[in-house]
Amino acid sequence: MSRIDIVYGSKPYTIGDRTIESLRAEITASVTSGVPAWLRVNSGAGRYQDAYLLISPGTAIAIVDVQPDGPEVVLSHEQTFIADSTE
Numbered sequence: 001m002s003r004i005d006i007v008y009g010s011k012p013y014t015i016g017d018r019t020i021e022s023l024r025a026e027i028t029a030s031v032t033s034g035v036p037a038w039l040r041v042n043s044g045a046g047r048y049q050d051a052y053l054l055i056s057p058g059t060a061i062a063i064v065d066v067q068p069d070g071p072e073v074v075l076s077h078e079q080t081f082i083a084d085s086t087e
Contacts, residue, residue, distance in 0.1 A: 002016065002017060002018070002019070002066075003015070003016050003066045004016075004018055004020060004023060004063060004064065004065060004066065005063075005064035005066055006039075006041055006053070006061065006062065006063060006064070007061070007062040007064065008041075008053045008059075008060070008061050008062075009060075013041035013042060013043055013051060013053065014041065014042045014048075015040075015041050015042065016042065020063065020065050023063060024063065026039070027039070027055055027061065027063075030055045030056070031055065031056070031057050031059070034057060036054055036055065036056035037054075037055050037056075038052040038053065038054060038055070039052065039053045039054075039055050040052055041053055
């Protein structure tokens with residue numbers, strides 16, 4: 001089963017059985033329409049619970065493509081950054 005990790009409000013969430021492309025398209029459509037939308041995700045470890053994230057212009061959200069067999073990458077503080085929403 002594929003899994004996509006989401007970071008929203010500094011908290012981790014997951015989405016299963018979706019593709020990165022379909023998720024990006026859904027988020028992009030919501031943001032460009034200017035109409036807020038709710039994104040259903042899983043919250044919790046072990047026993048998942050539905051959580052709903054409000055997606056709107058200016059929302060800080062990160063999509064992480066989990067690759068279970070890929071190499072583990074650890075970034076130093078200098079290698080990480082927060083993109084400005086105007087970029």
